[in-house]
Amino acid sequence: MARKEQPVEGSESFYLLKSEPDEFSIDDLAAAKDQTEPWDGVRNYQARNIMKGMRLGDRAFFYHSNCKQPGIVGICEVAREAYPDSSALDPDSKKYDPKATAEDPRWYMVDVKMVRRLARLVSLQELKQHSEAALQGMALLSKGRLSVQPVTQQQWDFVLGLEDRPPEQEA
């Protein structure tokens, strides 16, 4: 049961964060100061609420969306819990929301820190091959458009297991 890579077994939760690599990729996170960046720009209430539940040290898959090879490319962790999303308050930001104010920020972000890249891309296509079995109910496969998603421990472990084997052939 105890996995030696997890110092606080059982106390952390798992997530999946989507980003368009043209906007912000795993390489950008790796190149950031302290390999840490605010995860700003979330403008969906469901995603925001999930993000508010994130705790320091929780882990998330970094997913590249809307690109040639959509899939999971790395792992990051929560380095700061939810605080007001500054891009919503900045009139010059593309993500500016006139309804957000300092008193009532409406949108939140967390800071995420790079943990590591995956040894290989675990593609959406590959994940889909397990949608009826090990990854049944995974939000990515059923609620495809949500940009911040919960991942169960079982799903988390299974995806990391996929990382260590060659991609399966299509049925």
Place this chain on the structure above:
DNA sequence: GCCAACGTTGGC
């Protein structure tokens, strides 16, 4: 670039 799925907005 197309288009399906889904979220948000706003008139009533």
Place this chain on the structure above:
DNA sequence: GCCAACGTTGGC
């Protein structure tokens, strides 16, 4: 509070 119109997401 319903629902049509509209905007966005994101795979393909």
